[in-house]
Amino acid sequence: MNEQKRGTIGSNIKKFREEKNLSQTQLAKKLWIDRTSLAGYEVGKRLPDIFMLCRLADIFEISLDVLAGREEAQKKFTTE
Numbered sequence: 001m002n003e004q005k006r007g008t009i010g011s012n013i014k015k016f017r018e019e020k021n022l023s024q025t026q027l028a029k030k031l032w033i034d035r036t037s038l039a040g041y042e043v044g045k046r047l048p049d050i051f052m053l054c055r056l057a058d059i060f061e062i063s064l065d066v067l068a069g070r071e072e073a074q075k076k077f078t079t080e
Helices: 003-019 024-031 035-042 050-060 071-079
Strands: none
Touching (some): 003 050, 024 035, 024 050
């Protein structure tokens, strides 16, 4: 996965976490990971696996496409 996509996912995790008024520590506890792992996701140093992405999407109540920054791709499929 390229650096841009990794950064998009990380910045989306941070954005949706803040929209839910969760601290890194609070979200990390919900995910059963340590805060430093979550921080690594948010800054793009680490990439969550598909299972973690699904858990994040569930917590944020969004689709995986939105979390991955693929909203435009999703719109394309629904308009064709």
